Amino acid sequence: MQFHNRSIRLDRSAPWVTYAYIALCILIYLADTVTQWLGWGGANTGYLSLMGMRINALITMGQWWRLITPMFLHGSIMHLLMNCFALYVWGRYAETFYGKGRYALILLLSGFTGCVAGYAFSTYNALGASGAILGILGSLLAFSKSHRQIYNAVFGVQVFVYVAFNLIMGFMSQGIDNLGHLGGLIGGYLAGLTLGMAWEKHFTPLQILSGIMGTLLLGGGLALYASRILLIVDNAASTWAWLVTDSANVFGTLAATIGVITGGYTMFLAVCLASRHRLRWQQVAAGIGYILLNGGGLLIGYVHNFHYLLG
DSSP states (O other), X not given: OEETTEEOOOOOSOOHHHHHHHHHHHHHHHHHHHHHHTTOSBTXXXXXXXXXXXXXXXXXXXXXXXXXXXXXXXXXXXXXHHHHHHHHHHHHHHHHHHOHHHHHHHHHHHHHHHHHHHHHHOOSOBOSSHHHHHHHHHHHHHHHHHOHHHHHHHTTTHHHHHHHHHHHHHHHSTTOOHHHHHHHHHHHHHHHHHHOOTTTOOOOHHHHHHHHHHHHHHHHHHHHHHTTEEEEEETTTTEEEEEEOSSOOHHHHHHHHHHHHHHXXXXXXXXXXXXXXXXXXXXXXXXXXXXXXXXXXXXXXXXXXXXXXHO
16 A cells, blocks of 8 residues: 555454454353353353453452453343444454554553543443453554544544444443543553554564563563552541552552553563664653553552452
């Protein structure tokens, strides 16, 4: 594809990451339905949904995986079909523009941010791929910042209309975690802006391996330190106390996730600089913004739900 005599290389292979995500959501829904038929879950809820949906009180009590697992769960066949259709329509474009590795990261990072936003500000229990889907749309909006001509030629106003329709319907309907949708949208935008397009940077296998190993070491070290931090909140007196303990705790576990993300982002910058990949200032700022957004969200959610630990 060529615009203004500038050639770009698209990922023209089949969008396997999108297909794999759709297939995984379908398989998990089928397995969840079977557990419901067998009576292993709760009232109108399968065992997998019961154990994986975002329930703020349980996250505060230490079940940190509920910040990730909701993006693979669905509450009904209609919920599943609508989300799978949206993934099929929009995911293929994002995977083509960003490439498989970056696109997979955008899905995970936007789904995580959607859950963090719901944990911080919502009172609903939630599940579904909607946060990740809004994250895909957010990444397409990020794509429009640096490639306006291509974006206008392919999408026009479709992305804005779809985003506006989803958010308006969410605010007008009860029982929909629209704050999670908004969090996913912002998370996908920041992740897409940070990572850049598939044709902008090509990393060698050695560079990718170095980044992964560095992320494990640096992110693991930061997570280990963060896991020892304890925040005690006196809601009545509106005071906080920071302590350093000898073992992991609930707040430390949440803080450790930001340590892993920070380590990964630091290694991304290091590999880019070492391999002389050009970075725009917006990319650096977006990555920092993503870390601060999620760190702040986890802090707010923990403070709002701290009373569950006292019970």
